[in-house]
Amino acid sequence: MNFEELIKELNKNLVVIDSQKKENTIYIKCEMKTSQSKCPYCESLSDSIHSKYIRTISDLPIQNNKVKLLIIVRKFFCSNPNCNHKTFGEKLNFVETKSVKTNRLIEYINTIGLRDSAMDAVRTLAESGIKISSSTVLRIVKKNKNNHNL
Ligand SMILES: [Zn+2]
Numbered sequence: 001m002n003f004e005e006l007i008k009e010l011n012k013n014l015v016v017i018d019s020q021k022k023e024n025t026i027y028i029k030c031e032m033k034t035s036q037s038k039c040p041y042c043e044s045l046s047d048s049i050h051s052k053y054i055r056t057i058s059d060l061p062i063q064n065n066k067v068k069l070l071i072i073v074r075k076f077f078c079s080n081p082n083c084n085h086k087t088f089g090e091k092l093n094f095v096e097t098k099s100v101k102t103n104r105l106i107e108y109i110n111t112i113g114l115r116d117s118a119m120d121a122v123r124t125l126a127e128s129g130i131k132i133s134s135s136t137v138l139r140i141v142k143k144n145k146n147n148h149n150l
Contacts, residue, residue, distance in 0.1 A: 006062070007030055010104070011094055013032050014032055014071075017072070024065050028059075028068070030070070031071065039080065039085065040088055041083055042078065044083065045079065046088075048079065050077050052075070053072075056100065059102045064127070066129045066131070073089060073090050106144075109140050112125055118134035122134050
């Protein structure tokens with residue numbers, strides 16, 4: 001199976017390094033192929049890599065299989081000597097900083113959560129490979145509602 005296209009929809013600079021299917025989960029290892037990243041604190045561009053780590057993020061299921069993205073995220077040195085931050089983590093535009101779910105997965109859960117009762121939403125999502133509790137569905141719907149009201 002070729003996941004490149006699905007991954008590119010998240011960000012065109014994302015490339016698949018490896019993929020593996022274990023039982024009902026597809027693991028897709030990927031990384032950004034950009035050579036530079038912008039410091040979120042001072043906006044300076046840097047191409048000096050401090051370290052790399054892996055972030056595991058759930059994405060939309062594929063044919064009822066759970067999808068876990070193993071993203072190799074880079075930490076950069078800020079190139080600006082006047083910046084208060086020596087390093088910064090690469091910003092990914094398709095997932096919030098502390099989130100373990102892609103924005104498009106959250107959007108999907110929100111859509112189902114708004115349409116169905118929480119219990120029905122849990123069932124519908126489970127059928128498509130998303131294991132989630134009713135309280136998490138409610139939390140996501142509530143949070144999205146708050147964001148839209150701002
Ligand atoms: Zn900086």
